[in-house]
Amino acid sequence: MLSSRRVSHCRLLLISVHALLSSGTPAAGAGKVPAIIVFGDSTVDAGNNNYIPTVAKGDFPPYGCDFDGGVATGRFSNGRLVTDFVSEAFGLPSAVPAYLDPSCTVDQLAMGVSFASGGTGLDDLTAEIASVIPMSQQLEYFKEYKEKLKVAKGESMANEIIAEALYVISIGTNDFIVNYFVLPLRRAQYTPPEYVAYLVGLAGEAVRAIYDLGARKIEFTGLAPFGCVPSARTLNHDEPGECNEEYNEVAMRFNAELQAALRKLNGELAGAQVVYAETYGIVSAIVANPTDYGFENVERGCCGTGLIEASMLCGMDQALTCQDPNTYLFFDSVHPTEWTYKIVAEEFLNTSLRVFL
Numbered sequence: 001m002l003s004s005r006r007v008s009h010c011r012l013l014l015i016s017v018h019a020l021l022s023s024g025t026p027a028a029g030a031g032k033v034p035a036i037i038v039f040g041d042s043t044v045d046a047g048n049n050n051y052i053p054t055v056a057k058g059d060f061p062p063y064g065c066d067f068d069g070g071v072a073t074g075r076f077s078n079g080r081l082v083t084d085f086v087s088e089a090f091g092l093p094s095a096v097p098a099y100l101d102p103s104c105t106v107d108q109l110a111m112g113v114s115f116a117s118g119g120t121g122l123d124d125l126t127a128e129i130a131s132v133i134p135m136s137q138q139l140e141y142f143k144e145y146k147e148k149l150k151v152a153k154g155e156s157m158a159n160e161i162i163a164e165a166l167y168v169i170s171i172g173t174n175d176f177i178v179n180y181f182v183l184p185l186r187r188a189q190y191t192p193p194e195y196v197a198y199l200v201g202l203a204g205e206a207v208r209a210i211y212d213l214g215a216r217k218i219e220f221t222g223l224a225p226f227g228c229v230p231s232a233r234t235l236n237h238d239e240p241g242e243c244n245e246e247y248n249e250v251a252m253r254f255n256a257e258l259q260a261a262l263r264k265l266n267g268e269l270a271g272a273q274v275v276y277a278e279t280y281g282i283v284s285a286i287v288a289n290p291t292d293y294g295f296e297n298v299e300r301g302c303c304g305t306g307l308i309e310a311s312m313l314c315g316m317d318q319a320l321t322c323q324d325p326n327t328y329l330f331f332d333s334v335h336p337t338e339w340t341y342k343i344v345a346e347e348f349l350n351t352s353l354r355v356f357l
Contacts, residue, residue: 047074079338
């Protein structure tokens with residue numbers, strides 16, 4: 001059953017490709033960016049975790065209930081992700097495929113690919129905890145992808161795709177909510193500011209690595225206020241049900257240091273344009289004034305009780321899933337809904353990504 005769903009997902013991508021090729025009115029960004037190439041965690045995992053032995057999966061209902069055809073692709077949401085909306089805005093297919101999906105062709109992957117893995121982090125220990133794909137392996141997959149492109153498209157066209165593509169990196173939250181604030185090892189080694197500095201150093205190394213492999217247009221997404229995700233509210237022992245402000249302060253520190261690091265990289269990496277995409281402000285604004293953005297609930301997830309469920313627990317409590325997910329900020333206790341991702345994507349396109357359109 002799952003394999004047939006995966007095939008249908010890539011068929012949907014193929015249909016969108018034909019629609020783009022036959023359309024007489026391409027999107028504003030069409031042609032300037034030939035592909036969206038994605039690294040990171042569950043915020044941008046299009047289904048890679050479906051193909052690895054991990055419990056961190058989203059390839060079953062109620063995930064995907066609002067995706068084309070109601071397909072649970074492995075995205076940790078009810079529908080599309082930020083990168084899917086960004087791809088569409090650049091005149092590319094409306095969904096970025098997962099690299100490990102065997103039913104996707106090289107032609108499809110040539111216009112967009114996600115190497116991301118739900119549960120991973122900048123810190124390799126974070127990936128080990130959930131048995132998911134670390135950033136180092138995502139980079140190895142990217143090298144493999146480049147060779148496939150050369151075979152399929154020829155070296156000249158492959159090099160052009162790699163040089164002109166938009167690279168998106170969205171990662172870091174799990175290093176705190178799965179690793180640092182849950183398990184003792186990193187807390188014994190680092191204070192919170194020291195761990196932030198360690199992660200920002202790893203973020204810089206990741207940017208340098210993809211630059212060395214040919215990337216020139218790079219966007220790195222900042223952290224949202226992860227102290228306000230439903231699971232963090234539920235586990236907030238000091239103020240149950242409220243945002244965990246310690247977590248949010250750490251997110252803000254990470255974002256500030258990341259921005260400084262990216263500015264430095266912009267001056268050091270010849271020919272590269274590295275931009276920071278701000279999520280903290282827009283998500284905070286939604287939490288503060290939900291009705292202004294069309295939301296009714298920003299404190300609980302749509303699936304299950306909305307307090308703690310994510311991944312497999314959402315599947316077990318499927319009967320409790322809310323009727324209209326897009327009136328919720330979060331689909332499960334950690335991940336946003338499609339409507340949230342659409343709002344964030346529009347914010348990116350109007351700010352940090354405008355330079356590439």
